[in-house]
Amino acid sequence: SQQGEEDPQALSIQEGENATMNCSYKTSINNLQWYRQNSGRGLVHLILIRSNEREKHSGRLRVTLDTSKKSSSLLITASRAADTASYFCATDRTGANSKLTFGKGITLSVRP
Amino acid sequence: DTGVSQNPRHKITKRGQNVTFRCDPISEHNRLYWYRQTLGQGPEFLTYFQNEAQLEKSRLLSDRFSAERPKGSFSTLEIQRTEQGDSAMYLCASSRTGGGKTQYFGPGTRLLVL
Numbered sequence: 001s002q003q004g005e006e007d008p009q010a011l012s013i014q015e016g017e018n019a020t021m022n023c024s025y026k027t028s029i030n031n032l033q034w035y036r037q038n039s040g041r042g043l044v045h046l047i048l049i050r051s052n053e054r055e056k057h058s059g060r061l062r063v064t065l066d067t068s069k070k071s072s073s074l075l076i077t078a079s080r081a082a083d084t085a086s087y088f089c090a091t092d093r094t095g096a097n098s099k100l101t102f103g104k105g106i107t108l109s110v111r112p
Numbered sequence: 113d114t115g116v117s118q119n120p121r122h123k124i125t126k127r128g129q130n131v132t133f134r135c136d137p138i139s140e141h142n143r144l145y146w147y148r149q150t151l152g153q154g155p156e157f158l159t160y161f162q163n164e165a166q167l168e169k170s171r172l173l174s175d176r177f178s179a180e181r182p183k184g185s186f187s188t189l190e191i192q193r194t195e196q197g198d199s200a201m202y203l204c205a206s207s208r209t210g211g212g213k214t215q216y217f218g219p220g221t222r223l224l225v226l
Contacts, residue, residue, distance in 0.1 A: 042219040044217075100145075104154050
């Protein structure tokens with residue numbers, strides 16, 4: 001079963017705009033990770049945020065985590081055509097041996 | 113850091129045949145995970161190893177599926193008597209031991225069962 005629910009399911013923006021993607025989950029977690037997947041390829045790790053952290057930055061990425069609302073957001077600033085991909089949030093649930101539970105993903109299209 | 117590698121990258125087989133996939137994790141990583149991803153869905157956990165011990169298996173892993181990690185290094189995933197419903201991307205990931213460790217994924221093996 002899939003724990004995470006990403007929102008929106010699909011997002012289309014113009015190059016240079018910011019993209020915001022949201023993820024909600026159901027159970028308590030140790031940490032939450034965001035991954036990117038280009039069509040038909042493996043997953044690339046973007047960022048990990050621990051349950052005791054509220055915000056984290058990495059380059060053009062900003063992730064927030066609200067454990068009281070069981071939700072996270074991923075912001076990509078100044079988007080580029082190369083950011084076009086599917087984005088997944090994955091949670092590492094408490095007591096779950098670090099296995100990841102993924103949402104269905106968000107398809108981001110960045111128009112040049 | 114050479115990353116996680118998987119072989120083959122693509123496999124086409126006929127229903128009823130057996131297939132075996134291989135995963136080579138990042139060399140210093142103790143943990144190795146297998147996931148399955150179908151079209152339009154996120155990956156779903158299948159099983160994981162800590163060193164050579166298989167510590168957890170998902171209910172998705174039917175009796176036709178078996179995974180091994182004989183020396184705590186590479187792992188194999190075998191599917192016996194394949195069915196069309198087995199068609200999917202099979203992803204392998206590895207990580208260091210301990211909480212909050214990033215899982216690094218390989219490129220996946222795409223299986224098509226005809």
